[in-house]
Amino acid sequence: MHYFYSSLADPDQFILLDEEAAHAHVLRLKPGDTIYILNGVGYKYQCIIDRLDKKQVMGKVVARVLIEKPKPNVTIALSPTKSIERYEWFLEKGTELGVQSFIPVMTQKSERRQINLKRLNKIILSAFKQSGRGWLPSLQALIPYEKFIQTCNSEYKLIAHASGTGFREFAFKPDTQMTICIGPEGDFTDHELDFALQHDFQKISLGDYRLRTETAGVVVAALLANN
Amino acid sequence: MHYFYSSLADPDQFILLDEEAAHAHVLRLKPGDTIYILNGVGYKYQCIIDRLDKKQVMGKVVARVLIEKPKPNVTIALSPTKSIERYEWFLEKGTELGVQSFIPVMTQKSERRQINLKRLNKIILSAFKQSGRGWLPSLQALIPYEKFIQTCNSEYKLIAHASGTGFREFAFKPDTQMTICIGPEGDFTDHELDFALQHDFQKISLGDYRLRTETAGVVVAALLANN
Numbered sequence: 001m002h003y004f005y006s007s008l009a010d011p012d013q014f015i016l017l018d019e020e021a022a023h024a025h026v027l028r029l030k031p032g033d034t035i036y037i038l039n040g041v042g043y044k045y046q047c048i049i050d051r052l053d054k055k056q057v058m059g060k061v062v063a064r065v066l067i068e069k070p071k072p073n074v075t076i077a078l079s080p081t082k083s084i085e086r087y088e089w090f091l092e093k094g095t096e097l098g099v100q101s102f103i104p105v106m107t108q109k110s111e112r113r114q115i116n117l118k119r120l121n122k123i124i125l126s127a128f129k130q131s132g133r134g135w136l137p138s139l140q141a142l143i144p145y146e147k148f149i150q151t152c153n154s155e156y157k158l159i160a161h162a163s164g165t166g167f168r169e170f171a172f173k174p175d176t177q178m179t180i181c182i183g184p185e186g187d188f189t190d191h192e193l194d195f196a197l198q199h200d201f202q203k204i205s206l207g208d209y210r211l212r213t214e215t216a217g218v219v220v221a222a223l224l225a226n227n
Numbered sequence: 228m229h230y231f232y233s234s235l236a237d238p239d240q241f242i243l244l245d246e247e248a249a250h251a252h253v254l255r256l257k258p259g260d261t262i263y264i265l266n267g268v269g270y271k272y273q274c275i276i277d278r279l280d281k282k283q284v285m286g287k288v289v290a291r292v293l294i295e296k297p298k299p300n301v302t303i304a305l306s307p308t309k310s311i312e313r314y315e316w317f318l319e320k321g322t323e324l325g326v327q328s329f330i331p332v333m334t335q336k337s338e339r340r341q342i343n344l345k346r347l348n349k350i351i352l353s354a355f356k357q358s359g360r361g362w363l364p365s366l367q368a369l370i371p372y373e374k375f376i377q378t379c380n381s382e383y384k385l386i387a388h389a390s391g392t393g394f395r396e397f398a399f400k401p402d403t404q405m406t407i408c409i410g411p412e413g414d415f416t417d418h419e420l421d422f423a424l425q426h427d428f429q430k431i432s433l434g435d436y437r438l439r440t441e442t443a444g445v446v447v448a449a450l451l452a453n454n
Contacts, residue, residue, distance in 0.1 A: 097438075210359055
């Protein structure tokens with residue numbers, strides 16, 4: 001099954017341009033072939049190609065289905081790792097597992113102070129198409145930790161810390177919106193942890209062993225995806 | 228905390244050689260520094276360095292603790308992925324999450340027919356030390372699928388397939404030994420699935436969405452690690 005990403009202006013026809021058209025070309029698709037287009041906000045369109053070249057693909061929409069939004073609605077706030085490859089795979093796996101929003105936060109011990117949003121969004125888009133999920137996650141710009149804590153307005157606000165209580169209970173609350181903040185390599189400072197608790201965050205623990213920061217992110221996503 | 232790996236012949240003294248000694252050198256450790264040595268089968272030794280050069284590190288053991296074995300005892304049988312990097316990170320994350328044994332199986336649709344065991348064992352060892360877990364997982368040689376199915380003698384024998392039932396119930400059986408077999412990119416053939424069912428494997432599902440094979444492996448590890 002070949003998935004593409006495009007918002008459709010017309011409910012009966014489609015056009016793919018730029019990288020999506022190039023991708024169709026790489027796959028050697030032909031007129032008459034069936035493809036699926038995801039619009040990123042829930043709809044999957046079954047389409048037939050009429051004509052195509054390297055720059056555009058055009059055709060008809062023959063059916064559409066609305067894909068259910070992942071439940072619970074999960075936001076993961078994770079500090080970018082020193083090795084960006086590790087952050088990239090966290091984004092890839094998180095997307096596959098249905099995380100709806102990623103917030104890169106800059107904590108005191110964060111070793112990386114800048115990220116390439118364009119590249120990271122490309123990784124998310126690719127994982128989104130690969131998974132066949134209908135909802136494209138959002139990726140926010142880097143935000144200082146304090147500002148993130150002050151502005152978070154989720155129903156459940158959680159912060160991962162070894163001193164917290166077990167996580168499983170939160171994995172059984174499908175109809176909620178939750179944000180989980182995970183510390184950097186070297187963890188939060190005491191001040192940062194206190195600051196979160198003062199702003200109604202609850203501490204949760206991900207187990208007794210030290211996990212790499214990006215592993216913790218994927219564990220959270222895996223636990224919440226398997227309700 | 229600096230972790231090293233070595234089996235100790237003498238309960239009161241230690242010697243690190245080869246790569247472990249080179250690692251101590253890279254960390255610029257000095258006489259008098261404290262290190263921790265994991266022997267891979269449960270013991271963590273607190274040690275003080277007496278003397279060291281690039282080739283060896285020697286010193287005294289001052290304390291030891293026995294680390295509990297991960298529960299349940301999990302074996303994951305996963306076909307090597309076309310991109311070996313994806314398999315490598317599955318091994319890294321699986322080790323961090325406490326998987327005790329990895330079996331690379333060759334199924335009909337497996338695209339990769341050989342692996343570099345030495346390199347993969349190095350990745351497992353590195354993740355093992357990083358995590359501070361006391362039990363070094365084993366990695367078996369590539370085995371044909373049918374042979375794996377015929378010789379598996381776990382208490383619970385599971386095979387991941389979309390047609391299976393939910394996985395969560397197995398995540399609450401800490402005192403068991405279980406093997407989970409996960410399909411390759413392109414999944415098992417019907418014949419392979421039937422063959423497993425004939426040999427007392429139970430089908431389990433990892434959810435409604437298609438996951439990359441290595442993501443499925445990490446999801447299984449994450450769910451079982453968080454009892």
